[in-house]
Amino acid sequence: MGNQLYDVIGVGVGPYNLGLAALIDQTDEVKAAFFEKTPEFIWHPGMLIEKMDLQVPFLADLTTFADPKSPYTFMNYLHEHNRMFPFFFHRHFEVPRQEFNHYLQWVAEQLEDLHFGHTVIDVIDKKTADTPHYEVIVKETATGEKKYYKAKHVVLGTGNEPIVLNGMDGLPNEDIMHSSRYLFQKDHLLKSKHVTVIGSGQSALEVFLDLLEEQERKDMKLTLLTRTGGLFQLDKAKFAQEAFTPQYVDYFHSLDFEQRKQTLDTLKPLRNGIDPQTLERLYTKLYHRTAGMKDSRVLIQPMTEVQNIEAVEEGYQLHCKQWQEDVEYTYDTEKVVFATGYKPHIPEWFMDRYKDKVEWEDELMFKVTRDYQLVFEDERDHHIFTLTNLVHSHGAGATNLGLSVHRNVHIINTIAGKEVYKNQEDTTFQQFSMKEFGGSQ
Numbered sequence: 001m002g003n004q005l006y007d008v009i010g011v012g013v014g015p016y017n018l019g020l021a022a023l024i025d026q027t028d029e030v031k032a033a034f035f036e037k038t039p040e041f042i043w044h045p046g047m048l049i050e051k052m053d054l055q056v057p058f059l060a061d062l063t064t065f066a067d068p069k070s071p072y073t074f075m076n077y078l079h080e081h082n083r084m085f086p087f088f089f090h091r092h093f094e095v096p097r098q099e100f101n102h103y104l105q106w107v108a109e110q111l112e113d114l115h116f117g118h119t120v121i122d123v124i125d126k127k128t129a130d131t132p133h134y135e136v137i138v139k140e141t142a143t144g145e146k147k148y149y150k151a152k153h154v155v156l157g158t159g160n161e162p163i164v165l166n167g168m169d170g171l172p173n174e175d176i177m178h179s180s181r182y183l184f185q186k187d188h189l190l191k192s193k194h195v196t197v198i199g200s201g202q203s204a205l206e207v208f209l210d211l212l213e214e215q216e217r218k219d220m221k222l223t224l225l226t227r228t229g230g231l232f233q234l235d236k237a238k239f240a241q242e243a244f245t246p247q248y249v250d251y252f253h254s255l256d257f258e259q260r261k262q263t264l265d266t267l268k269p270l271r272n273g274i275d276p277q278t279l280e281r282l283y284t285k286l287y288h289r290t291a292g293m294k295d296s297r298v299l300i301q302p303m304t305e306v307q308n309i310e311a312v313e314e315g316y317q318l319h320c321k322q323w324q325e326d327v328e329y330t331y332d333t334e335k336v337v338f339a340t341g342y343k344p345h346i347p348e349w350f351m352d353r354y355k356d357k358v359e360w361e362d363e364l365m366f367k368v369t370r371d372y373q374l375v376f377e378d379e380r381d382h383h384i385f386t387l388t389n390l391v392h393s394h395g396a397g398a399t400n401l402g403l404s405v406h407r408n409v410h411i412i413n414t415i416a417g418k419e420v421y422k423n424q425e426d427t428t429f430q431q432f433s434m435k436e437f438g439g440s441q
Contacts, residue, residue: 004149004150005131005133005150005151005152006031006032006033006149006150006152007031007032007152007153008030008031008151008155008385008411008415009032009033009034009035009120009134009136009149009151009153009154009155010032010033010034010035010155010157011035011136011154011155011156011158011347012034012037012157012159013034013108013116013157014043014157014159015043015401016157016387016388016404016407016408017155017157017387018041018062018111018114019062019405019408020034020155020387020408020411020412021034021111021114022062022063022070022072022107022111023063023066023067023405023408023409023412023421025072025111025113026067026072027412027416027421029412029416029420030415030420033113033149034113034115034157035115035119035136035138036114036115036116036117036118037118037119037120037141038116038117039116039117040105040116041104041105041108041116042101042105043100043104044097044101044180046179046180046181046182046184047179047180047182047183047203047207048098048101048183049097049183049206049207049210050096050098051096052096052097052206052210053092053094053095053096053097053275054094054095054096054097054401055094055202055234056094056400056402057093057094057402058074058095059074059093060400060401060402061073061074061103061401061405062074062104062107062405063405064405065402065405065406065409065424066408066421066422067421072107072110074095077103077107080106081106115138117141118138118139118141118147119138119139120136120138120347120349121137121138121139121146121349122136122349123135123136123137123349123353123384124136124353125353126150132380132381132382133150133151133382134150134151134152134153134382134384135148135150136148136149136150136151136154137149152415153384153385154384154385155384155385155386155387155411156347156350156385156386156387156388157387158345158346158347158388159344159388160342160343160388161342161343161345162178162179162341162342163178163338163342163343164178165306165308165309165340166308167308167309167310168309168338171309171311173185174335175188175316175334175335175336176309176316176335176338177336177337177338178339178340179197179203179204179207179338182207182337186210188335189211189337190214190220192220192334192335193219193220193334194221194223194315194332194333194334195211195221195223195334195336195337196222196224196318196333196336196337197224197337198225198226198318198336198337198338198339198340199338199339200227200228200272200274200302201272201274201339202234203339203341204224204226204339205231205274205275205279206278207337207339208222208224208282209278209281209282209285212282212285212298213285215297215298220297221297221298221299222298223300223301223333224298224301225301225304225318225331226302226303227303227304227305227323228272229302229303229324230302230303231274231279231300231302232269232273233269233273233274233275233276233279234269234270234273234274234275235269235273236276239429239430240269240270241270242427242428242430243267243270243396243397244270244396244397244400244402245397245428246403246406247428247432248395248397248428248432249394249395249397251433252395253370253393253394253395254433257361257392260392261392263395264391264395267396271391271399286298301322303322303325304320304321304322304323305320305321305323306318306319307319307320312332314332314334315332316332316333316335316336317330317332318331318332318333318336344388344389345388346389354384357376358374358375358376359375359376359377361392364389365389365392366386366389367393368386368393368394370410371385371410371411371414372385372386372394372407373385373414374386383414385414387404387407394407406423406424409421409422409423409424410423
């Protein structure tokens with residue numbers, strides 16, 4: 001506070017900015033502060049379902065890809081918590097979600113630059129003659145007190161917000177909910193005779209599988225409605241996974257906007273697929289459930305788009321369309337979980353102050369440099385970096401935990417003006433650009 005000028009201030013503390021803070025903590029090159037409105041760190045609390053693992057290996061922690069010797073690696077977390085031998089004998093690369101959340105909390109508790117219970121309410125561009133910077137106004141939740149900070153750069157780590165069906169907001173939270181609130185409302189769901197899950201991704205299947213486990217002791221019907229053509233698994237082939245490497249991000253970012261949009265369509269199996277183990281668990285559960293010709297009391301209906309929802313006497317009526325057959329129908333249920341994904345959260349203050357000052361690739365997607373800076377209409381050396389709304393500019397890996405470390409390396413090195421952390425190169429066996437191949441146009 002006061003006249004101190006930070007090199008960077010982070011807005012929001014999710015896994016991405018937490019990883020940035022962990023790397024900055026181990027260098028004297030960058031002075032930083034991070035502000036988060038929630039009172040403590042917790043990662044997707046409504047989806048910390050038991051028995052569910054991350055979809056990426058444990059090496060995709062906060063720091064390993066940048067600094068394997070960091071005290072904030074997942075391996076050091078295991079060592080400090082006497083979990084090395086159990087993890088070794090467990091022989092799984094993937095980490096339980098609950099354990100990964102505990103690891104993130106363990107790191108957050110050790111970092112002095114994190115300030116929870118503080119909401120950034122404005123960021124003002126100060127184009128002073130001597131040191132252009134941003135004035136960051138922060139409101140303390142407990143007291144309502146406003147505090148003022150100065151930073152050369154700002155990093156937006158404002159995360160995502162749930163995508164919900166139009167008209168869903170006015171319906172009771174215990175009946176109609178987004179999957180992000182699943183565990184908070186699970187007890188209410190289990191009192192129902194019929195629960196419908198809507199979605200086709202990993203979250204939808206995790207919720208559905210968890211409810212299926214509970215169904216054994218409940219008189220409950222379960223329905224899964226998916227807009228996709230089926231329940232398709234995540235592409236875990238090794239060469240396909242090279243789309244999550246720095247080298248591929250270099251290539252993807254070099255394409256023009258239309259080429260990038262077309263490329264994202266080809267990467268859907270890497271972005272939207274379901275973990276094969278989750279699908280195997282679901283199929284095995286259903287197979288055993290129907291042994292001896294028993295009724296599973298389960299309906300899985302793909303190719304179905306839910307267009308509307310309305311309250312009726314016995315619960316809710318979903319207005320659906322089987323898009324391939326072009327058939328519209330209604331479907332009755334008592335409670336609904338929408339596992340319909342997320343969209344980038346862009347703060348109101350940003351839109352008020354900077355919407356007309358930065359360049360946009362379309363009305364929702366701002367233009368971003370390879371080093372994750374927003375592109376302003378004017379030339380400047382004080383930047384706003386972004387960790388969100390990046391899929392269109394940096395590809396499928398924009399939401400990948402492992403690549404988030406690589407992203408933070410870019411940001412730290414750019415702010416410091418030198419290579420603080422090594423930028424990984426030659427990371428694939430494939431070549432993507434004709435420039436790498438040596439071709440000419």
